[in-house]
Amino acid sequence: MKKEIKVSVRNLVEFVLRSGDLDTSFMGSSRAVEGTRAHTKIQNSYGDEYNKEVTLKQSFQYEDFNITVEGRADGIFKENEKTVIDEIKTTTTALDSIDEDYNEMHWAQGKCYAYIYGKLNHLDDLDVNLTYYHLDTEEMKKFRRSFFIEELESFFYFLIDRYLKWIRLTLDWTNTRDDSIRKLNFPYDVYRKGQRELAVATYNTILDEKNLFVQAPTGIGKTISTLFPSIKSLGEGIGYKIFYLTAKTITRQVALDSIENMKSKGLRIKTIVLTAKEKICLNDEVNCDPNCCSYAKGHYDRVNEAIMEILENKDIITRELVEYYAKMYNVCPFELSLDLCIFADCIICDYNYVFDPMVSLKRFFQEEREDFIFLVDEAHNLVDRARDMYSIEIYKKPFLEYKKYFKESERGLSKAFGKINSFMLGTKKWYNDENYFVRKEGIDEIILLIERLMKKLEPWLLENKEDEKYKEILDVYFSLVGFVKIWDIYDEKFITYGEKVDEDIKLKLFCLDPSHLLSETLKKGRSAVFFSATLTPLEYFKEILGGAEEDYTMKIPSPFDEKNLSLSIAEHISTRYKDRGNSYLDIAKYIETVAEGKKGNYFVFFPSYVYMEKVYEIFKERNENINTIIQSSSMEESEKEDFLKEFQDDNKTRVAFAVLGGIFSEGIDLTGDKLIGAIIVGVGLPQICLERNIIRNYFDEKNKLGYEYAYMYPGMNKVLQAAGRVIRTEKDKGVVLLIDDRFTTYKYKKLFPKEWMIYKKARNLENLKRRIEEFWE
Incomplete structure (x- = not known):
């Protein structure tokens, strides 16, 4: 069976013949509108014989392909019995510096339209008229060339041959990839509890063209359980391309590790990690003016060769690899990575490349729907990120x-x-x-x-x-x-x-509510799977992340032995803002009690820096023998790494003070004895502010859940994330102490995961001390 190939004249010409400089310097958003007006003005300057915006389409068999080339000619008219194809280009370049050979691609588009029109109308020869219109001076410059149909046909098939080189590469790769996927088994000997259920649910969601919202605990392997069935769907022709979307660099690495793991089991899949332009730029400052950047100068003369080299030799394309080839071929690394995305089967990137209207990948999401699969990791982060994107x-x-x-x-x-x-x-x-x-x-x-x-x-x-x-x-x-x-x-x-x-x-x-805008983006793909350890309550996240009524939800219980976690609640301490001044000493004593239970590393999370610093000073003064570290309000990446290096399994006691919802309360992995306890002060409520109150008022009007949507659910999410740092694997054991009288109220207990229902009340210090001693014994 012959393969179906569809391509526009513009894409055919631009991809095969692109050359010259990359220049993303300012052009002005109104230029496109001015260009459209200029086209109309030139078209209207001709007489009734002039046919404008003529749609042309040519379908033909060539080698192993059924090929359709289509596009729209700016104009077609007759002059002295000769058919003329008009190609109009607007410019801000001085017309004096534009000659007949100014840009090969401009002639190429006209020649393709001329060939298709000539073939359809059995013409022996045609003229191509190339018109340059200066947007500022409104002056025009025209060039005319005559072509026999045989010349046009030869040129047309020259383009097709060069384009098919890439198509063959893609098709050969697809066969290689699909063959490896068919042979691929789940990369671990046994499924962890909950993994098989998540994998099956993901596959069925893709099959049914729905979306899935999953709360699954840390440690079951959510990444591999969503990636594996998504890759299987590619091999069966159900899915077309996977976007693995994350909020943080660290979670991108987890996805990449999972792909590497499957690669070691025989998987062949083109995967690229997309890095922001500001981070991957090889210059000290981002400036894509070819006069300032050697990588932009002549970029298009070299980039196709770089792409071909990478695709023929590499399956997994990391930031380091893109930078290496960008230097080798002297091309822009960011633009190179964008081009590689076209050929990639799996793109690992930040949320904004799919959802943000300012920076989304237009080459994928401006056209009609494709069978994209969106895997949204740590999906609880997308709510506020989406609000930011659309504000x-x-x-x-x-x-x-x-x-x-x-x-x-x-x-x-x-x-x-x-x-x-x-x-x-x-x-x-x-x-x-x-x-x-x-x-x-x-x-x-x-x-x-x-x-x-x-x-x-x-x-x-x-x-x-x-x-x-x-x-x-x-x-x-x-x-x-x-x-x-x-x-x-x-x-x-x-x-x-x-x-x-x-x-x-x-x-x-x-x-206030990003649900509609997110849902419109989801319609650009086939299916999306939103997953997190803290998607609580599920119906709230399903609604606000753009899910439809018919979409699926799933809650996977923790696979770990409940006996591995000691959860206590100090319910007699209020951490409300008005009561904080009276709580500093009590909290310090509770931290001491937890830390005395066993030598090891502990995190204490606070709702604010001020609160944290007050308790820290008291704790440090009372416990000079305990190693203490504290998070600062603005930490560089190196400082964050140094902070985490303190967590050593060396039979010493350390207490780290950090802020709830900050860089250390989620997305970090301290397994085994590197972290054996967490104390969480307060219910994590976002700071009362104008925006939160506006959100509250909006949802009060909509569903009477304003306080929950604006404050309670986001706050509890922070608490669950922070507590989730303690038990990461089936071998981990640890203690969690929640300090706040609100935790034992009905509304908060409703948000507890099932494994938290074993909690005990810490009525006083002696009571807590006894319980912790029993746990560690």
């Missing part, structure tokens, strides 16, 4: 600054900046007594002012790249682009608010 804020201060900056040189620009500055000052009339306002509807006036400023700013940005303030002004421009983009998706799930921040004024389009 945008601007501050008044830059508008005042650039009003003054342009006052002498660019009066029009200065005025446009000034109008937004004045508008934001004027929002004070909406303030309440607490210096903020909240509006359900958006503010049309600010959008109009922003669009006017953008239009005036674009020509300046194009012509003043050497200006000392250029980068800062460009940042302001992109924040305005983001504001307009979010405005375009603004609906009843958003709110607009403004507030006084120090000496500045903030205006924000705030996404």
